[in-house]
Each structure stands twice: as structure tokens, then as C-alpha cells.
Amino acid sequence: MRRVMCVYLPAWPLQRLVHDQGKLRGKAVALFRAGRVPQITVCSRRAAAAGVRPGMPVAEARAVLPQLDVREEDPQADVRALRRLAQWAERYSPLVGLADEPAPQSLLLDITGCAACFHGEDNLLRRAVREITEAGWVPRMAFADSIGAAWALAHHGRTPCLTPPGAAAMALGDLPLAALRLPPKTLEDLAQLGIARIGALLALPRSDIPARFGALVLRRIDQALGRQPEILVPSRTPEEIEASWSFEYPTDRWQVLNYVLDRSTERIHQPLERQNLAVRKLENWFYHVSKPPLWIEVGLYKPSNCPQYLAMLLHARLERERIEEPVRAVRLRVADAAALTDQQPEFFGQGESHGLEGASALVDCLSGRLGARAVTRVRLVEDFQPEYACRFEPLIQPEIPKQGTPPRRPGKAQRRQQKDRWSGSGPGQPLRPLRLWPRPVRIEVMSVVRSALRPDGGEARTFSGTITSWPRTRAHDYGFFAAARMDAGICMVALTEW
Incomplete structure (x- = not known):
């Protein structure tokens, strides 16, 4: 089962600024976004205690707290610093990425199979919290089975949080709906209906959720519960060679x-x-x-x-x-x-x-x-006709069918091409049968089994007669399997359209 660790760094732009400039630690600091009316985006605890709030104009914030140190935010520097922290966090997992947000403040680590290197997930969680805190950051961390559940618990749950495998639904039940990463308009619509917790949303009939609140709500629920996978994009992009x-x-x-x-x-x-x-x-x-x-x-x-x-x-x-x-x-x-x-190289190699x-x-x-399509290999597939129970695909990077998708039966042109390849005959000539008798054998039909493979879905018809070639009579147009009696015993004869 997949396991994900989320490292949430609240007020990351302010944490990054204070970490880079140690003299600001413990002071009243605020960041603002440049514009026609500059507004405060995030502030320190000391500034918040004095009355400074996000969204407040800078002039008003300075009037409330004259000694407030106001700095302009730098989103690009924040992302660069978070990527450096992601590379540092590769000591816990080789796959570390940033959360998919406009202004990311979280790290996502795929720790599937990594806990054994730390003698358990609990030891890994304690060590990560201790080392990240010692590095000067203030983290909120959570373990879960999916990216959505780990993100929700790290942002809105009690941290550090170690959710047992398979217990995501129970752990998410008491969290607010904002933990599902829903847009503000959807949260307002749900709040008007009195739905404030994830547990109340999960209690609704699943079929009614997309029609009433949109497909995004159902997708976020499935992502949080691990029913729909999410891709973790590594922060360290490979070098272009x-x-x-x-x-x-x-x-x-x-x-x-x-x-x-x-x-x-x-x-x-x-x-x-x-x-x-x-x-x-x-x-x-x-x-x-x-x-x-x-x-x-x-x-x-x-x-x-x-x-x-x-x-x-x-x-x-x-x-x-x-x-x-x-x-x-x-x-x-x-x-x-x-x-x-x-x-294994050659010790006494003769040339390169x-x-x-x-x-x-x-x-x-x-x-x-x-050409790549000229060099092929045979791949066995399920087909009711043995001569069609294979596919020819290129040896170099063959097309791999999706898991759980049955192989598609070839069309008429592809089937004709496969006939010619197997039999060596040209178009229009009959395919060589799997078995040939020295002289015609008369068969007596005992019973007829309806074939579900008929394209028209009609009833199978009884057939008896002498097979002098393959095929010679019009029995191949019926498209059914017949149980026949011969001198050698009972056999199954496949009569299908060729």
C-alpha cells in the first residue's frame, strides 16, 4: 500500500525570510503584495497580537504598529528555497515533490517501502520532525495512504499525525471541508446546506454528489480516500541530455x-x-x-x-x-x-x-x-479462434495494453493480414486448417451450444453433413460450436465465419 508523508510549513514566505535573516527572529514582521493598494499577506505572531491582519492596507498596518517591519513578498525566492528544502528532505525518500498549489507551502514525500530503513514509520516521523525543527523550520507533518489525506491531516489535523494503513476515512471524518482542497465557492454552497465536516459529506449518497455539488467534490473525496491516484511530481527535474x-x-x-x-x-x-x-x-x-x-x-x-x-x-x-x-x-x-x-568487463580486452x-x-x-515495425514478436492473447490468439508487436518499445482492458479483436484488414502471414497465401485464399484428414469424414451433430461470440446475437442453427474441405459448405456462416460424433469418438468442431 502506498504511504505518503506531507510536511506543511505554515506561513512559508515569512518562515523563509526569517530563516534567511536571523535578525528578524522575534520581531514584528509582515509581508505585503505590491499593487495599487499594497496589502498585508502574512504577518508574524507578534504583529498579529498588536492588531495587524492579512488583507489590511500597509498604511493602516503601520498606523496600528509603527515599529512593524514590512517587506515585499518574493514568490520566486520562496519556491527556490522550498525546492532546496525538498532536496535536503531526500534523506527520507528518493521521491520528494512540492504540493500542487499556486503558492506551494508543503512537501510531499512518497515513503512507500522507506520506513524499514528507519525501523518503522513512527521512528521516521519522530526523526523527521526533530531534524526539520533543528534546521530552523516550524513543520506540521502527517502520514497517510494518499496525497490528499496526508495534505488534509497536515493542514487541518493534529500533528504530528501517523494514520494507520486503511484508516483514512476515520481520520478525515472530523476535519473541515477545506481539507479536501475545494474552491471557496463550493465551500460556501456546502456551508449553506449545513455541511461543515468531511464526515457529513461522506454520509451523503455517492450518486447525488456530482449532480448537486460538481464532479470536483467527488474526485477530491476519492483522492483523499485513495480510490483515485494522484501523481507526485519530483522537485528535482532530470537533467536534459x-x-x-x-x-x-x-x-x-x-x-x-x-x-x-x-x-x-x-x-x-x-x-x-x-x-x-x-x-x-x-x-x-x-x-x-x-x-x-x-x-x-x-x-x-x-x-x-x-x-x-x-x-x-x-x-x-x-x-x-x-x-x-x-x-x-x-x-x-x-x-x-x-x-x-x-x-562484467574484459580484464585483458582487445580493443574497445x-x-x-x-x-x-x-x-x-x-x-x-x-524500421521498428518490421521487427516484431508474438504476444499471446485470448481469442476464441486459435489462429487469432496472438498479436505481432514491435520488439522495441511495444505498445502495452492498459491493465484490466481486454485485448481488442483485430478488424477485417488486420485479420486478413494475419491470415496471409500464418498461411503464406494471398488475399482471398482459404486459411490452412489446424488438422487435415486424409479423406472426407462424415459427422453427426449431437447437440448445439449457442455461441456468445456471434456478432448478430442470433440463435445457433443445427448442422450436419460431410466436410470435404475447410471450409466447403455454408456451415461456416452459422457461427456456432457443434459437438460432433466421429468414428474416433466425440470432438468439438468450431464453425465460425472466416
């Missing part, structure tokens, strides 16, 4: 272009090696003077970071294209990368390795020269 090359004079010489590809693969090799990554997909652009750029893509069956091997694949892929106009610039980008697996590893290198070379 690419290499560019500009020519003083445009050229269309293949030797020059291949040389540039060799140098570009060497340039991207250093950041790949530094991050311990290997290439799974490369994108290459050739920019012309007036025409649109030429774009080519190279996919790898097995990730590799060998520059010579990558350059060889790019050369083979470029040979299939036609350079219609001289090239003024070349750009190479790593579109997809994966962690580099450990390999080019990353060629048997079948994977063969697949890459064939895909580069013939």
Missing part, C-alpha cells in the same frame, strides 16, 4: 554528417556516465535553411551508453532518409534513458567494446535499417 552542432556553411555531405553524429554521441556519453544512465531512445534533428527539419528516432532493445554503438545505429537510420537540402545544424537528444545495469551483445544488437540493427 543533448548535444548540438552548428555549421558555418550548410552542408549535405554524408561524411560530415556522420562525423557530427560521432562527436555528438561522445558529448552525451559524459552526462550519461555521470548519472549512471543508458540510452533507450534517441531523437535527432537536422535543421535546413528553408525547409522543415528532418527528424529521426532510434530505439534500443536493450539500453546502452556506448558512444560507438549509438553512432552506428544513427548512421544506419540516417541511410534510410533523403537529405533534400543542406543542413545548417544538428541536434541530438536523449528522449528516454534507464539505469545502467552492471556488466561497441556494446554489441548478441540478439539485442541484432534487433537494434534490423530495426534501424528496416
Whole structure:
């Protein structure tokens, strides 16, 4: 089960300012937003005790408290500081992100499987609270099964909060509706109906919520209870690995272009090696003077970071294209990368390795020269006809069906193409059957089972006769399964439309 920790830092802009400028600690400080009438956005406890409130004009706030230290807010600096704190918090989880808010004040950590490194979630929570407090921050922290529940408990619950797995609904029942991250207009509508707590909202019929209050309310409930997943975007964005090359004079010489590809693969090799990554997909652009750029893509069956091997694949892929106009610039980008697996190197190697590893290198070379769709593999799927119980998909980055979605039966054109591939016959010729008898065999129908696979949904019809070829009679138009008796015993004969 997924576990999420939320670190909420109340009044983060003010915390960041006081943390950076220690002389402001303990003083009456307030931040204002610039505009036609500057207004206070957040203030310290000492300023609030003197009567300063958010939304108050700066002139009025200074009249209430003459010694008030007023500073202009800096949202960009706040986000940068929060991202630095997110990188510092990676000691607890490798996946740390900022809350999806206009002005984020919370960190979200995916701690699934990380608690064992700290001898339990309770120890992890105590250690995180202690170390963040010692660093000079004032946090509110909560553990829950989802991002929505952790955010709600950290902002509106008693903290630090450790919610047991599967107990989110019970923990959220007494919280105000603002904990569901609903817009102010929706909160006002719910308040007019006397609904102030999440528990009261959960007691309503589920089917009535979208019609009365909008689909957003139901989505927020499902997100808080873990029924609908939320994506945690890491704050540390991966480094873009690419290499560019500009020519003083445009050229269309293949030797020059291949040389540039060799140098570009060497340039991207250093950041790949530094991050311990290997290439799974490369994108290459050739920019012309007036025409649109030429774009080519190279996919790898097995990730590799060998520059010579990558350059060889790019050369083979470029040979299939036609350079219609001289090239003024070349750009190479790593579109997809994966962690580099450990390999056993040669101790007394004879020359440099080019990353060629048997079948994977063969697949890459064939895909580069013939196209990714020309190199396929067979994937078994469920189908009532055995000859259609497979699909051909590219070896490099095959299309993965969604979990829980049954495979879609191919159309007539795809089925005809599969027939030709299996039988080796042309269009219009019959498909070779799975079994052939030396001479025609007469069958006697004992019973007929209605097939749910008929497209028209009609009743199955009885059939008996002599099968002299496959198919010869019009029985294949009926579309049903028949139990037949033969000299060798009882068998099942599939009569379907071909």
C-alpha cells in the first residue's frame, strides 16, 4: 500500500525570510503584495497580537504598529528555497515533490517501502520532525495512504499525525471541508446546506454528489480516500541530455554528417556516465535553411551508453532518409534513458567494446535499417479462434495494453493480414486448417451450444453433413460450436465465419 508523508510549513514566505535573516527572529514582521493598494499577506505572531491582519492596507498596518517591519513578498525566492528544502528532505525518500498549489507551502514525500530503513514509520516521523525543527523550520507533518489525506491531516489535523494503513476515512471524518482542497465557492454552497465536516459529506449518497455539488467534490473525496491516484511530481527535474552542432556553411555531405553524429554521441556519453544512465531512445534533428527539419528516432532493445554503438545505429537510420537540402545544424537528444545495469568487463580486452551483445544488437540493427515495425514478436492473447490468439508487436518499445482492458479483436484488414502471414497465401485464399484428414469424414451433430461470440446475437442453427474441405459448405456462416460424433469418438468442431 502506498504511504505518503506531507510536511506543511505554515506561513512559508515569512518562515523563509526569517530563516534567511536571523535578525528578524522575534520581531514584528509582515509581508505585503505590491499593487495599487499594497496589502498585508502574512504577518508574524507578534504583529498579529498588536492588531495587524492579512488583507489590511500597509498604511493602516503601520498606523496600528509603527515599529512593524514590512517587506515585499518574493514568490520566486520562496519556491527556490522550498525546492532546496525538498532536496535536503531526500534523506527520507528518493521521491520528494512540492504540493500542487499556486503558492506551494508543503512537501510531499512518497515513503512507500522507506520506513524499514528507519525501523518503522513512527521512528521516521519522530526523526523527521526533530531534524526539520533543528534546521530552523516550524513543520506540521502527517502520514497517510494518499496525497490528499496526508495534505488534509497536515493542514487541518493534529500533528504530528501517523494514520494507520486503511484508516483514512476515520481520520478525515472530523476535519473541515477545506481539507479536501475545494474552491471557496463550493465551500460556501456546502456551508449553506449545513455541511461543515468531511464526515457529513461522506454520509451523503455517492450518486447525488456530482449532480448537486460538481464532479470536483467527488474526485477530491476519492483522492483523499485513495480510490483515485494522484501523481507526485519530483522537485528535482532530470537533467536534459543533448548535444548540438552548428555549421558555418550548410552542408549535405554524408561524411560530415556522420562525423557530427560521432562527436555528438561522445558529448552525451559524459552526462550519461555521470548519472549512471543508458540510452533507450534517441531523437535527432537536422535543421535546413528553408525547409522543415528532418527528424529521426532510434530505439534500443536493450539500453546502452556506448558512444560507438549509438553512432552506428544513427548512421544506419540516417541511410534510410533523403537529405533534400543542406543542413545548417544538428541536434541530438536523449528522449528516454534507464539505469545502467552492471556488466562484467574484459580484464585483458582487445580493443574497445561497441556494446554489441548478441540478439539485442541484432534487433537494434534490423530495426534501424528496416524500421521498428518490421521487427516484431508474438504476444499471446485470448481469442476464441486459435489462429487469432496472438498479436505481432514491435520488439522495441511495444505498445502495452492498459491493465484490466481486454485485448481488442483485430478488424477485417488486420485479420486478413494475419491470415496471409500464418498461411503464406494471398488475399482471398482459404486459411490452412489446424488438422487435415486424409479423406472426407462424415459427422453427426449431437447437440448445439449457442455461441456468445456471434456478432448478430442470433440463435445457433443445427448442422450436419460431410466436410470435404475447410471450409466447403455454408456451415461456416452459422457461427456456432457443434459437438460432433466421429468414428474416433466425440470432438468439438468450431464453425465460425472466416
